[in-house]
Amino acid sequence: MTQLRIFTRSQEQDDSEGWITATRWLFGDQIGLLVFLASICAFGLIWRTDIFITDTYALANALYNFSNGQLFLVDAAYGPQVETIGVRQAPGGHIARNYGAIILSLPIWVLLEGLILVTDLRITLIGGYSLALLAFGVQLGRLRASDRIVFAACLGTLLFFIVNVGLATPLDATQTHLYALQLLHICVAAFAPVMLYRLLTRLGSPPEAIAGAGLLVFGTPLAIWAAVPKRHVLIGTAVLVIAYTLYRSRADHQGTPGGVTNSEVSPVGFRALAYATVGLYAWINAPEALVLLVIVLFVDVPTASNNHPRALAFIGSVFVLSLLPFFITNHVLVGSPMTPPQLPSGGGGTAADTAGGSTGQQLVQVVPPLVWRVVRPFRILVHELIAGGSVLLRDPEGMYAVLIRSGDTTAALGILGLESTNLSVLESAPPLAGLVGWIGIIWRQRDALSLPERPVSGGTLVSLFAVSAIVVFTLFYANRLQGHAQLTVRYLFVIYPLGTYLLCRLPVVQRTLAEHWRVLAWSAAVTVLIGGQVLAVGIFWTTDSLGEAIQLHGVLSVGTAVPLALWALIGRSDGWFGRLGGILLGSTTALAWLFGLFVAIEYYPRGNSQLLPIVRVVADVLTLV
């Protein structure tokens, strides 16, 4: 029963060879493509075409100045002035950050500008969304070999498009830089569930993998941040790409449980790809890339079966090659290839200062400058981790507010310190409560615990990577978690994709996803459709402010997370236990998705700037707080 076939593959292979290869490389298989399209549709639903957080001004202005042929930030088309959060003074002028995302958004901006020469921008974006919806329906119909689904998708899309065009209002065509950035982030974010699906489908059955991808899209704040041009969703996708490539670097020469082999890339090649992902991420945010590098080195090198100098040299050169965009950008903007546009904020600033201060000066004379330059970032990192560790020891209550329950504490400062609008990690992603189940497993096997045998299997390696990344990032950001406007602890964003992975690897969750995915889907749908209305009424009648309404979500999330945690701790999936697990996983997932919907529609509608007119109309009708 574990190997339920939910899709019967269509035998007709009339697509061109190139398309199949591209699909396989990007999405793994046809279901991966389906996951991608579903994610795009989910993110587009809550896309607001406005600045959600002031940090975005810097990125949008940087892209605006690029499009005017300016390297530095000269004019501010977005925000009050050029100097906004995230803008720094370099020798040549003002610079922004996340240059990787800005430069990769340029082609999308060109495409948008080209399109508005002949089409209306709002209709084009509605049309694009409708086409994604159509592609999803057609893909689903073909995978299930059902003409009826395909025709229903055509009819449904056409109706959806017509209704939205009927309700459409013009979209400000001067803000294409912002939309280009948002589109890039949405597309990258949609690869997070795809990578999770690809990873899980190699470790288990397709239903498990699809349900796991669903947990990530709907059960975590991924959708809330998908259209926000910040590093969060980018690192979310990056860690899953690293996890997947690390898995493939071990799995191929041990025989994969999924039975799929892909011999085009060697194990060493996959290891190189993992490092290359880290290198490319440095182009977005160098300090976080450094953290990732240390973690990957720590879990990969000691566990690899082949650390031959030739293999290491190959991996090293691919890594250096992947850093080239980062080096070039730094060289052009800052004048030094090793100096990133952004250093760690807060505690990191002081660490950087001391490193460049008197001790630094003395050391520079002893250590050759290049070695010093390579060592310096690691010193800052160690300083940050120690500072974070001391915060954990000094202020466990604060960490409780960040990780478990945000309310009931005066420390729950909000945006501008006015409202307590920050949810904890658990309140933002209640399905992660199931991770408690691992404690039960470790406890039951406490006598048999030992270091994993070498060579370490792909699954163990990825779990090792996921746990290390969660712990190290928590330490890295521990002293900056409480003062900032976070909404959903966005600094610790890696917890959401990697936590979802670890959750899906829990044996009891694995069995439940494989056998009771229908229960999960129904429970999620019922919670969204009926529970969502009850929740709207509850918010309307019992809350007077945004802070209260958001805390109501927190209370509900923790309230459903506790039974889920107990269920995972018991660890049974037979009979009613399994169905109960499906219901709990489904309802917690739906609560997280409802929070995302309410953020987009009610709490932060940003001047009713929702992309889809139908969503805007719903937001107009509904006034809760």
Next chain:
Amino acid sequence: MDAERSTIAGVGIVILLTAVAFGPLVAGISLSEPPTSQVGDEQGDVQIESVTFPAEATIESASYGAANYHVIVPAASVRIQSLSGSPILAYELTIASLGVQLSTLHFLDDGTSSPYELTMEPATLDRESLDEEYTGEAAVVAIDSSGRRTVANQTVTVRWAQ
């Protein structure tokens, strides 16, 4: 299969053509701007006969563990003498010692009946500690074609409901 393909292509073409039709190449079809509420150039006049203010307002703790307080102000009752066009009434409460001012705008029209219940949106307050009692200054301000004027004001006790 052919029917399926042509249906899919048909939907795609409809979407494409619609996007082009609303674009700059086709004259005559374009999206219309939404009706914007014209705050600032209100027309009309309002004359107020009398205003009955509530005796006191309260500060209440937020529920569900939200770390803040709400200032809850009961509605003021306004007797309107005459009304024409679409003037605005603002209901304001200033608590000087807390440094907060609450204000809610009401857009009047022909359908407005007298006496009119002038409600106040709850406001959020984030303070570490509060006193038992504060003194607030409530006011009703009329904004119409003859400008902005305070039509009534009164001192209101603001009590912290612990």
